[in-house]
Amino acid sequence: xxxxxxxxxxxxxxxxxxxxxxAQSYLRLHERAAAxxxxxxxxxxxxxxxxxxxxxxxxxxxxxxxxMSAAKGVGPLQCEKAEKLGYSMxxxxxxxxxxxxxxxxxxxxxxxxxxxxHLLISNNNNCSLLVKWFDVFHRAWNxxxxxxxxxxxxxxxxxxxxxxxxxxxxxxxxxxxxxTGKRFDIEKVREAIxxxxxxxxxxxxxxxxxxxxxxxxxxxxxxVQMAPILTDRGRKQLVEHYRxxxxxxxxxxxxxxxxxxxxxxxxxWDNIAPWHQLKNMSARLAALHANIIAASYTYCIGTxxxxxxxxxxxxxxxxxxxxRMQNFSVCPMGKELRKRAMSKAVETFGIDGVIFxxxxxxxxxxxxxxxxMSEISAMHGIPCTMIDVDHADIRKYSEEHAFxxxxxxLEQIERVKRGKSA
Amino acid sequence: xxxxxxxxxxxxxxxxxxxxxxFGYCPIVVWNVREYSNSPHASATHLQxxxxxxxxxxxxxxxxxxxxTCTAFFAYNACDTLRNLPEIVQSAFEKRAKPAPRFLHLxxxxxxxxxxxxxxxxxxxxxxxxxxxxxxxxxxxxxxxFSKSVRIYQKVRESYQKAQAAVADGLLSYRExxxxxxxxSLVSPNKQCEIFETLLQRRNITQKDGIPIxxxxxxxxxxxxxxxxxxxxxxxxVNDIASEGRSFDTFTPLSDDPIEYxxxxxxxxxxxxxxxxxxxxxxxxxxxKAQYFNAHGFIFIGTKFCExxxxxxxxxxxxxxxxxxxxxxxxxxxxxxxxxxQLKTRIDAFAELxxxxxxxxxxxxxxxxx
Ligand code: SF4
Ligand code: SF4
Numbered sequence: 145x146x147x148x149x150x151x152x153x154x155x156x157x158x159x160x161x162x163x164x165x166x167a168q169s170y171l172r173l174h175e176r177a178a179a180x181x182x183x184x185x186x187x188x189x190x191x192x193x194x195x196x197x198x199x200x201x202x203x204x205x206x207x208x209x210x211x212m213s214a215a216k217g218v219g220p221l222q223c224e225k226a227e228k229l230g231y232s233m234x235x236x237x238x239x240x241x242x243x244x245x246x247x248x249x250x251x252x253x254x255x256x257x258x259x260x261x262h263l264l265i266s267n268n269n270n271c272s273l274l275v276k277w278f279d280v281f282h283r284a285w286n287x288x289x290x291x292x293x294x295x296x297x298x299x300x301x302x303x304x305x306x307x308x309x310x311x312x313x314x315x316x317x318x319x320x321x322x323x324t325g326k327r328f329d330i331e332k333v334r335e336a337i338x339x340x341x342x343x344x345x346x347x348x349x350x351x352x353x354x355x356x357x358x359x360x361x362x363x364x365x366x367x368v369q370m371a372p373i374l375t376d377r378g379r380k381q382l383v384e385h386y387r388x389x390x391x392x393x394x395x396x397x398x399x400x401x402x403x404x405x406x407x408x409x410x411x412x413w414d415n416i417a418p419w420h421q422l423k424n425m426s427a428r429l430a431a432l433h434a435n436i437i438a439a440s441y442t443y444c445i446g447t448x449x450x451x452x453x454x455x456x457x458x459x460x461x462x463x464x465x466x467x468r469m470q471n472f473s474v475c476p477m478g479k480e481l482r483k484r485a486m487s488k489a490v491e492t493f494g495i496d497g498v499i500f501x502x503x504x505x506x507x508x509x510x511x512x513x514x515x516x517m518s519e520i521s522a523m524h525g526i527p528c529t530m531i532d533v534d535h536a537d538i539r540k541y542s543e544e545h546a547f548x549x550x551x552x553x554l555e556q557i558e559r560v561k562r563g564k565s566a
Numbered sequence: 567x568x569x570x571x572x573x574x575x576x577x578x579x580x581x582x583x584x585x586x587x588x589f590g591y592c593p594i595v596v597w598n599v600r601e602y603s604n605s606p607h608a609s610a611t612h613l614q615x616x617x618x619x620x621x622x623x624x625x626x627x628x629x630x631x632x633x634x635t636c637t638a639f640f641a642y643n644a645c646d647t648l649r650n651l652p653e654i655v656q657s658a659f660e661k662r663a664k665p666a667p668r669f670l671h672l673x674x675x676x677x678x679x680x681x682x683x684x685x686x687x688x689x690x691x692x693x694x695x696x697x698x699x700x701x702x703x704x705x706x707x708x709x710x711x712f713s714k715s716v717r718i719y720q721k722v723r724e725s726y727q728k729a730q731a732a733v734a735d736g737l738l739s740y741r742e743x744x745x746x747x748x749x750x751s752l753v754s755p756n757k758q759c760e761i762f763e764t765l766l767q768r769r770n771i772t773q774k775d776g777i778p779i780x781x782x783x784x785x786x787x788x789x790x791x792x793x794x795x796x797x798x799x800x801x802x803x804v805n806d807i808a809s810e811g812r813s814f815d816t817f818t819p820l821s822d823d824p825i826e827y828x829x830x831x832x833x834x835x836x837x838x839x840x841x842x843x844x845x846x847x848x849x850x851x852x853x854x855k856a857q858y859f860n861a862h863g864f865i866f867i868g869t870k871f872c873e874x875x876x877x878x879x880x881x882x883x884x885x886x887x888x889x890x891x892x893x894x895x896x897x898x899x900x901x902x903x904x905x906x907x908q909l910k911t912r913i914d915a916f917a918e919l920x921x922x923x924x925x926x927x928x929x930x931x932x933x934x935x936x
Contacts, residue, residue, distance in 0.1 A: 230880040232617075234871050268843075271646045275676065275843040276877035283846070283881060291843050293676040293684075296649045298669075311683030403822050479653040495883050504616035507873070508646035511621075514612050515657040 158389045158395070162369060165385055166212070169375050170255040176202045177259030182324045185261040185281070187274045189473055190292055191466035192315060193378035195327045196336035204258040207274075208374040210238035213245065214419035214536035215368070216254040236505045237536035239277040257501070261287050263323060265316060269294035269476035271508040288323075290316060294470045298478040300449045301471060309467035333462045335455050336378030343373065344446030346386035348454050351443055353393050354493050358407035359437040360397040364426045366442040367417035372447060408432035409557050410494055414486070414516070415501035415509050416441055416535035421543070428547065434554055438493045440486060444474045450484035452492060479512045479541060483519055490524050496557045498528040499550065505534045527556035574670075574744035575633065576640040577624055578633050578648055578840055579808050580693075580832070581853040582672065584719050585824050586640070587755060589699045589712040593640070595751045597809045598785050604753075611661075612654050618871040620784060621647045629658050638668040638702055643676070644840045645874050670698055676843055679833045688832075692825045711821035718755045725762035726814035732766065734803040735861065736774035740781075741792040748786070776801030777920045778859045780852060780891070781869025782882075784808045784840075784875055788898070794910045795865065798917035803859035806852060807867070812838045839874040848878065849885045856891055863920045864891050865913075870899035892919060 177183050182201045186192060188208065195201045213219055219237060225244030227233055233240075250257025264287055266278035275291050282289035292312055295305050317328050350369070353360030369389060376382050396402075403426070411429075413436045418425060429435060448455045448471045455472070459466040474482060489495065498520060500513045513530065521528045529549045534540035574591035576583070586593040600619070603609075605627030614624055627633060641652045656666035672691055675684040696707050707842040726747070732738040747766045752760040779800045781787070786807045787795070795802070805811035821827040835841055837848035856864070864886050866879055883893050894916040896909060 230883060232863060232876040235873055235876055239877075266843075268643075271639070272644075272649075272676075272843075273646060273873045273877070276839075279844050280877065282844070282880070289844070291677040295673040296643060298653070298671070304687060308683060308687040311681075311687075315681065315683075479650065502614050504614070505872075507617070507871075508650070510614060511617055511647050512650040512654060514614065515654055519657070 153361075158369070158392050159485070161385065161388065162371070165372055166375070169372065170351075173202055173204055173375075174256060174259055176200075182263070182320070182326075183259050183261050183318070184263045184265060185258065185278070186268055187266045187278070187292075188374055189270050189294075189449065189461045189470060189476070190265050190267055191313065191469065193333050193336035193340055193462070193466060194316060195320075196378045197330060198315070198326045198334040200323065200326060201320060201324065202383060205374050206242045206258065206277075207238050208371060209245070209253070209258055210241040210264055210536060211417075211419055212254055213241050214238075214370070217420065218252050218254065219420060220539050221252055221535040222248075223539075229508065234504070236273055236277070237534055238505070239273065241536060242277070243280060244486060247284070260285065263287065263320065264289040265292060266555075267292035269293055269296065269470055270473060271475055271506070273508070280367070288319070290319060292316070292470075294476060296469050296478065297449050297476050299481070301468060306464060306467045309470055310463045313463050313466060330462060333378075333466075334400075337462050337465055339380050339383050340377050341446075343377075343382040343386050344454055346383065346390050347373065347446055349390045350386065350393060351438065353390075353397060354437040356397060357410075358402045358405055359435055359493075360393055361434040361437065362403045362426055363413050363418070363442065363515070364422050365393075366439060367419075367422065370442055370445060396527070404430045404433065404435040406430075406433045407435050409554050410496045411484070411553075412489060412493065412498045413438045413439040413441070413501060414498060414513065415503050416532070418501065418508055418533045418541070419536050420538040421533070421541070424543065425546075429550070432551065432554055436499065438489055438495070440474050440482070440489070443489055444471065444472060444485065446557070447485070448472055448483035449477055450486050452488045453537040474510045475506075479516055482512070483516060486516070486520055487523060490520065490526065492531060495524075495526060496552050496561070497526050500528060500530040500555065501533040501535075502530050503533055503535055504540065505537065518564075527553055527560060529553040546563070573636050574638060574640060574704060575628060575636055577651070578642070578644040579813055579838070580835060580841060581642060582824070582828050582831075583755075584715040584827070585696070585699070586687075586714060587718070588708065588715040589703050589705065591703075593752050594753075595809070595813070596624045596627055597751065598748050599623050599627040599752075602630055602632070608658060608662075612658055615901075616649055616871055618784075618869050619898070620869060620872070621651055622900055625651065625655060625658060628655055629662065636667050637665075638670055640670040640672075642672045642674050645872070647871075650916045654824040663804050668702065670695060670702075674832050674841070677916055679829050685829060688829060692828060696824065699854070707824075709822040712824055712827075715755075715818070716820055716822075716827060717816075718759075720817070720820065721756045722750075722755050722762075723758050723814050725766075729762050729765055730805055730811065731815075732769050733805070734778075734801075736776060736801055737769040737771060738765065739796060740802040740805075741796065742768070742790060742806075744786045744792060744810065745789070747814075751809070774801075775799075777863065777917065777924060779804040779865060779920070780804040780806060780856050780859075780861050780862035781865050781867060782852070783807035784869040784872055785867065785898070786810060787865075787867050787896070788906060790906045791896070791909055791913070794906075794913045800863065800865075800913075800917050800919070803861055804852065804855040808838055808840065812836045839878050845878040845881055849882055851887065853889055853891075854880070856886075856889070862891055862923055863916065865916070866892045866893060866895045868895060868897040870897050892916070892923075 184203045222241040222244035226240040264278045266274045517528045531546040572591045577596045577707045583593045600623045608629035609622040609625040652669045659666045818831040
């Protein structure tokens with residue numbers, strides 16, 4: 145890169161487009177629900193593309209709503225509402241936000257809440273807590289609840305597992321047919337999958353902007369930009385959004401605009417985004433010449449078990465493809481598969497150190513991090529640290545404690561660098 | 567512990583014990599095993615401090631030199647903590663320069679066995695488990711051995727039920743009973759029957775007049791807390807403790823076909839938050855039992871950080887209250903061992919409340935008679 149590097153301060157065009165995209169997305173959801181569409185609430189990994197096979201069926205994602213609430217600063221307020229109803233403060237903060245919001249008539253929600261569901265579909269591969277969380281609504285509102293049972297991945301999916309998952313998709317389809325009386329068109333699902341696939345391709349290009357030195361992005365950019373993937377998988381607009389995102393990011397890099405031009409420490413983040421800290425943490429890190437350039441939370445999107453490259457198999461059969469993609473996030477994977485993916489990420493992005501964000505809300509992501517940390521550090525000879533962060537409940541986060549550890553990590557990296565250059 | 571057996575540690579609570587025993591293993595359910603954890607706690611280097619005590623004790627126990635000789639262990643899918651634990655166990659062994667034991671696994675369909683695909687998938691997995699056992703033990707599966715094993719475990723359940731009935735009738739103290747059950751989880755099934763028989767011989771009238779209550783949780787309360795409960799004049803009639811009542815209250819028809827047997831076993835299993843995604847059946851069952859014993863109190867023994875239990879308890883409290891059953895919620899964290907004195911006052915106050923209610927009801931019914 146020849147141009148003199150400049151700090152990228154202003155809100156980017158893609159950032160503005162994202163705000164607009166999300167506003168439109170929730171508006172559309174509310175409008176279609178009000179017009180009588182059948183509303184399904186899904187856990188993030190439930191294959192959203194299936195709903196494209198029906199006319200008049202829309203889906204809403206409570207986890208995404210909870211993340212947005214946390215990012216907009218209303219996380220603790222909604223959590224407290226759930227706590228007052230008796231839900232323990234130790235339960236996942238997404239669940240508490242969501243329960244707090246919906247049992248308080250959608251008040252204080254940045255998206256005016258979610259339209260009431262006709263059907264709930266949870267799954268147990270992202271986490272089994274989601275199943276209990278959806279069960280709360282099932283009982284409160286007497287809404288049917290299907291559980292997509294996806295075996296945890298200690299190894300890449302087997303043929304038996306694929307068959308089992310596909311059979312469950314068929315059950316989802318037949319249930320919606322029965323409940324709505326609507327026709328199901330698999331060709332529309334195929335088309336939706338092609339949009340998702342293309343969007344993932346652009347997403348990967350976007351993440352790869354971090355391989356540049358200095359990195360063209362921060363992981364914080366990827367945290368915020370992943371939202372449309374969760375709420376709008378299978379839609380054409382998604383492809384356009386990510387294409388423009390890549391174009392704009394590359395153009396900025398061409399102009400020499402980087403988030404941390406003085407980048408000296410390239411870090412990797414392991415866990416969900418600290419939604420309440422996006423601005424704070426990135427600014428404070430930048431002042432220390434550090435950039436979290438990649439995150440396991442976002443590099444897993446579009447991939448499967450232990451990979452960071454795009455999953456490009458199963459092009460013929462839409463339901464088989466969706467079954468394979470049930471393992472696209474980090475949580476459904478065991479330690480060995482996560483280690484494999486993380487190792488590849490460390491190499492691909494030229495990582496100097498890893499921050500393991502230990503998150504007591506999300507046991508499924510966090511339990512195993514201590515072993516993962518020691519193993520990654522030993523394999524790659526890079527320092528790692530662990531900080532305590534709840535992704536959505538700021539009451540369980542201490543910035544000073546976290547930064548004490550992060551600064552110590554940077555010192556360790558510095559020593560390693562000096563050792564190497566000596 | 568019986569060292570002549572090939573020990574097979576299993577978790578969580580409802581492993582297919584019969585099949586392991588039929589292959590010559592002595593399966594032990596690694597639950598409620600604090601006294602076998604080694605110190606300094608091995609789990610501290612593998613698990614963060616917000617991991618529940620069940621998982622921590624389990625790892626500590628397996629890292630105890632008494633167990634590091636085991637060649638295999640078994641786990642099925644349960645909570646988010648437990649699903650990560652098998653690989654952590656293997657790492658813990660490797661980090662102690664011990665060969666990692668083989669991990670035997672079974673995925674139990676979370677949404678039941680109503681549909682063909684669920685039954686088919688489960689059958690395939692059972693077949694794979696049997697194959698693994700055949701290769702580990704270098705022997706063929708025998709229907710006859712399996713059937714014998716099923717019968718032995720049935721006897722264990724019967725013995726357990728007799729003992730629990732004696733507790734409900736005030737003929738045995740819950741403390742003695744609970745300690746016996748904990749001891750039983752680490753021995754062969756034949757030995758378990760013997761231990762229960764000895765316990766039953768000690769039946770005598772302890773507190774027939776105690777106020778009947780329900781007790782529910784993942785683990786039984788610590789010994790001191792049981793004493794506070796019994797000393798306060800409460801009698802545990804309904805046992806909904808995962809390692810006790812929920813583990814032993816399921817009777818499955820005898821069979822020599824493991825696939826058929828376990829499908830029925832898991833499908834009709836006593837309701838448990840760790841096995842069933844919905845609390846619907848659990849609350850119905852509890853209410854039925856509470857009404858049968860005329861229980862007016864419910865003590866929740868919370869294991870801190872157990873999401874499964876804490877999600878369901880809100881609904882249970884609501885439902886119990888609608889039926890006039892008061893709830894006392896106690897919480898136990900791994901760090902408060904031995905520090906239970908402050909719970910005594912709460913338990914006494916709860917017992918007072920129930921007594922007042924009982925006498926109030928009695929007064930009401932006698933004045934109605936008059
Ligand atoms: S526990 Fe973790 S994976 Fe589950 S809903 Fe909460 S944040 Fe998501
Ligand atoms: S106590 Fe709860 S969180 Fe702990 S292992 Fe058991 S089910 Fe899991």
